[in-house]
Amino acid sequence: MSSLTVLGCMWGDEGKAKIVDFLGVDADVVARFQGGANAGHTIVLNEAKYVFHTVPSGILYPKAKCVIGAGTVIDPFGLRDEMKALMDQGIMFDQRMFIDVRAGLVLPLHKQLDGSTEAELGASKIGTTGKGIGPSYADQAARSGLRFGDLAHPGWLKQRLESLYAYHDLEPKDLQNDLDELAAAWEFLKPFSAQADALLREWYLAGEAILFEGAQGTLLDLTYGTYPYVTSSHTITGAASTGTGFPPRWLDRILGVYKAYATRVGEGPFPTELFDATGERIRRVGNEFGATTGRPRRIGWFDAVGARYTASLNGLDAMAVTLLDVLSGLPELKICTGYWLDGQRLPGYAPHPLDLARVEPEYLILPGWDQDIGQARSLARLPQAAKEYLEAVQDLVEIPIELVSVGKDRSQTIVVK
Ligand code: GDP
Ligand code: IMO
Ligand code: MG
Numbered sequence: 310m311s312s313l314t315v316l317g318c319m320w321g322d323e324g325k326a327k328i329v330d331f332l333g334v335d336a337d338v339v340a341r342f343q344g345g346a347n348a349g350h351t352i353v354l355n356e357a358k359y360v361f362h363t364v365p366s367g368i369l370y371p372k373a374k375c376v377i378g379a380g381t382v383i384d385p386f387g388l389r390d391e392m393k394a395l396m397d398q399g400i401m402f403d404q405r406m407f408i409d410v411r412a413g414l415v416l417p418l419h420k421q422l423d424g425s426t427e428a429e430l431g432a433s434k435i436g437t438t439g440k441g442i443g444p445s446y447a448d449q450a451a452r453s454g455l456r457f458g459d460l461a462h463p464g465w466l467k468q469r470l471e472s473l474y475a476y477h478d479l480e481p482k483d484l485q486n487d488l489d490e491l492a493a494a495w496e497f498l499k500p501f502s503a504q505a506d507a508l509l510r511e512w513y514l515a516g517e518a519i520l521f522e523g524a525q526g527t528l529l530d531l532t533y534g535t536y537p538y539v540t541s542s543h544t545i546t547g548a549a550s551t552g553t554g555f556p557p558r559w560l561d562r563i564l565g566v567y568k569a570y571a572t573r574v575g576e577g578p579f580p581t582e583l584f585d586a587t588g589e590r591i592r593r594v595g596n597e598f599g600a601t602t603g604r605p606r607r608i609g610w611f612d613a614v615g616a617r618y619t620a621s622l623n624g625l626d627a628m629a630v631t632l633l634d635v636l637s638g639l640p641e642l643k644i645c646t647g648y649w650l651d652g653q654r655l656p657g658y659a660p661h662p663l664d665l666a667r668v669e670p671e672y673l674i675l676p677g678w679d680q681d682i683g684q685a686r687s688l689a690r691l692p693q694a695a696k697e698y699l700e701a702v703q704d705l706v707e708i709p710i711e712l713v714s715v716g717k718d719r720s721q722t723i724v725v726k
Pocket of ligand 3: 348
């Protein structure tokens with residue numbers, strides 16, 4: 310009986326899937342609880358690369374059960390295609406994939422709205438992934454949205470879909486065609502529909518190990534992130550409970566995933582952003598291009614102010630630091646230790662985006678290292694400068710580092726004793 314929640318603690322793409330996959334060997338269940346196909350979760354195993362959008366990263370372990378919780382938003386066509394592609398690669402879903410009937414639906418109309426809203430915003434756009442996530446969650450909150458379980462009730466589905474078009478002042482091009490396509494997707498997905506909340510509680514009480522897989526990151530949280538440059542779901546610890554119906558008291562351990570530097574895709578303030586050759590080098594070596602949209606990721610130094618904020622918000626027990634290998638070869642490394650605004654050192658994070666866009670970072674400068682660290686499997690094998698870098702991160706964030714990732718592959722992971 311145990312649960313572990315793995316969360317991205319910056320702006321997403323921290324390497325959550327790599328960590329979930331590494332820890333998945335001990336998990337009976339891996340559950341997604343928020344977000345949708347805006348997520349791009351990459352796993353590299355024996356040189357094969359898998360990118361998951363809605364399917365939980367536990368699917369590569371044949372015995373692990375996978376849950377898509379009620380707090381997610383599902384594009385039924387995208388999910389069907391993602392599952393089919395994995396089936397073609399030999400991955401089995403029967404009896405091990407459970408999609409909560411209360412998950413929200415992302416429909417083609419939501420993708421259209423995502424695109425048109427962004428176009429209207431012009432220069433002040435959010436830089437969304439275009440997957441219809443914001444409009445779908447907005448419809449859920451407005452109670453105009455459709456849910457996965459609605460697909461089981463054709464009459465109700467038709468009525469809800471008509472109301473949804475009317476709510477958005479849109480005319481369906483061919484409502485019957487929409488309904489037929491949804492019926493075909495349901496035909497495929499129906500065997501996986503479940504009341505996943507009840508199952509999760511039952512499995513936990515039966516002694517199974519549950520791993521919650523976060524999507525996005527804390528600084529993209531709808532409330533606590535850099536609003537309005539955020540995603541439309543909650544990405545913090547509590548969302549694992551609200552997004553799956555799992556009692557919050559049963560969230561036993563919380564692991565925060567941080568990149569050894571910082572990245573962000575889309576718009577919004579980024580205090581430690583680099584605009585120079587160092588940033589370009591990190592982007593190239595780290596292959597920092599979005600797993601969902603292919604956009605180049607913005608790069609910056611590790612931000613210990615942001616990291617402390619997210620560690621505290623999430624109540625982390627431990628942290629995993631990923632992509633440390635990407636920093637090899639840089640002569641010196643910087644870690645942001647404080648924010649200055651109008652001549653004052655701020656006591657913590659800046660909650661307003663206008664302030665965050667103006668803060669001047671204060672940096673600790675540390676020596677770099679030249680060695681390739683991809684083969685290191687213990688801290689002792691790391692160059693002294695890499696150990697000192699990790700110690701500085703740990704001291705500044707005030708959370709113990711439990712895992713260090715030194716490469717894409719599952720095996721390239723150091724467990725800190
Ligand atoms: P997620 O969304 O948090 O799961 O992260 P993404 O999959 O979007 O992005 C992380 C990228 O870094 C992927 O391409 C991973 O294969 C890669 N990656 C993960 N950990 C490491 C690491 O320690 N070193 C290197 N070089 N790449 C890593
Ligand atoms: P994973 O799970 C990085 C960002 C988008 C945009 C903002 C809103 O792979 O870490 P949305 O489409 O959600 O309305 O976009 O959030 N974003 C992500 N950035 N990783 C993600 O997921 C992201 N999902 C959304 O770039 O800035
Ligand atoms: Mg990603």
